[in-house]
Amino acid sequence: MLEPLSRAIADLELEKAASLVNEYVDKRFNAVDIIESCRIGVELVGKRYQAGEYYLADLVMSEAIFKELMEIIEPHLVKVVDxxxxxxxxxxxxxxxxxxxxxxxxxxxxxxxxxxxxxxxxxxxxxxxxxxxxxxxxxxxxxxxxxxxxxxxxxxxxxxxxxxxxxxxxxxxxxxxxxxxxxxxxxxxxxxxxxxxxxxxxxxxxxxxxxxxxxxxxx
Ligand code: B12
Structure with missing residues (x-):
């Protein structure tokens, strides 16, 4: 998966994560792979929360980051409706x-x-x-x-x-x-x-x- 993206999300760095997503989208990476890397990123946020390194506010922040990134990714998901x-x-x-x-x-x-x-x-x-x-x-x-x-x-x-x-x-x-x-x-x-x-x-x-x-x- 796209580790730098997962890491940026885990570190709650919205700007870095957004710029990586834009880069991957421009390079026509598979949108499902980009979403999966975002999922792994928020999973890491969850682990840090569980370990007591992050607070509830950080979980809330990861939600906001995820939603912003999805706005960039969604238009690039391929529709295959017949x-x-x-x-x-x-x-x-x-x-x-x-x-x-x-x-x-x-x-x-x-x-x-x-x-x-x-x-x-x-x-x-x-x-x-x-x-x-x-x-x-x-x-x-x-x-x-x-x-x-x-x-x-x-x-x-x-x-x-x-x-x-x-x-x-x-x-x-x-x-x-x-x-x-x-x-x-x-x-x-x-x-x-x-x-x-x-x-x-x-x-x-x-x-x-x-x-x-x-x-x-x-x-
Ligand atoms: C963001 C987040 C929140 C946000 C949720 C925002 C929202 N609108 O969803 C907020 C801040 C509100 C929140 C609240 C809480 N959270 Co929370 N949260 C998370 C976090 C970090 C990410 C979840 C997420 O959105 N992942 C991204 C998505 C894309 O991944 P996903 O949900 O897994 O979905 C994918 C697949 O699983 C699958 N899928 C999902 N659903 C379905 C359904 C079907 C039918 C299918 C086929 C597939 C499928 O497809 C998706 C594709 O990518 C997780 C950590 C984690 N590891 O999951 C903790 C986590 C789930 N939360 C946790 C906790 C404890 C809480 C709170 C109790 C905290 C508190 N003290 O209040 C509350 C619970 C509130 C409640 N009653 O539900 C714990 C749960 C621990 C446990 N073992 O039960 C976790 C695991 C963090 C942790 N490690 O401690 N949370």
Whole structure:
């Protein structure tokens, strides 16, 4: 990845980070790689916060830096929407779980999915189990995305997926979790189908889910 960019963000140096992003964009580096380097940068900010080197204000600052950098990067993300296929576009329901207000990663995922032709319904942040289930029922979305970055939200995510199962929604929907706390062990524990914690694996993952669903439907 683009280490100087990750380092500049970790050091909370907005000007340096912005000038590096402009340089990478001018050199036509892959926008997804640039975003991933930004994600790694804020992850380092999180580590410094955890180690007591940074304060909450620094987390807030990293959010502001990330948003500014995304404004430079977004126009360079390639849209690959096939408009003829729009009425067949797969629907995705996505939200950040109750108790968690992190949404930078979710916004990126939504942006990438919409750019790739998916129709996304964003439920926002701090979404209750009740609201997730209600929306899942009314939309019949074949893919449900749950975002969470806080480890103390893992039990709520499990409760949500258990409820989707009890309500009979789980049979017809693939559940994908994402965010800092969504590692493989957690995915297994909460009973989700897939997890994504980096920028690059989001679109290939969703596209493979769609293909798999099509194959199963045709059987
Ligand atoms: C920025 C930030 C904040 C901002 C959030 C701003 C916002 N609008 O989102 C603010 C300052 C508000 C904040 C608050 C808090 N935060 Co905070 N925060 C971070 C930080 C530094 C970066 C998160 C981020 O945006 N990353 C960039 C994005 C792009 O990455 P991402 O979220 O991982 O998303 C990518 C993938 O995971 C994936 N993805 C994400 N979501 C989804 C969903 C689906 C469906 C899919 C498929 C994929 C996917 O795709 C994205 C593509 O790049 C992290 C550090 C970290 N390591 O994550 C801490 C971190 C998450 N925060 C932490 C904490 C403790 C807090 C607070 C409790 C602090 C406090 N004392 O108040 C509060 C919690 C508030 C709450 N109730 O939610 C801890 C959590 C620790 C833990 N184990 O639970 C972390 C890990 C920092 C740390 N190391 O201590 N935070």
């Amino acid at each position: 408009h003829e296929q729009q009425n067949l576009a797969p629907h995705v329901l996505i939200g950040t779980i109750q108790g968690d207000i992190h949404d930078l990663g979710k916004s990126i995922v939504i942006y990438l999915l919409r750019s790739s032709g998916f129709i996304v319904r964003d439920l926002g942040v701090d979404v209750s189990i009740e609201d997730f289930v209600k929306e899942a029922k009314s939309s019949s979305a074949p893919i449900i995305g749950i975002c969470f970055l806080l480890t103390n939200c893992v039990s709520t995510v499990k409760e949500l997926i258990d409820t989707l199962e009890k309500e009979g929604i789980r049979n017809n929907a693939t559940v994908v979790i994402g965010g800092y706390a969504a590692d493989e062990a957690t995915r297994n524990y909460v009973g989700a189908d897939y997890s994504a914690t980096t920028t690059a694996n989001v679109i290939p993952l969703f596209e493979s889910i769609i293909k798999l669903n099509e194959v199963n439907r045709d059987r």
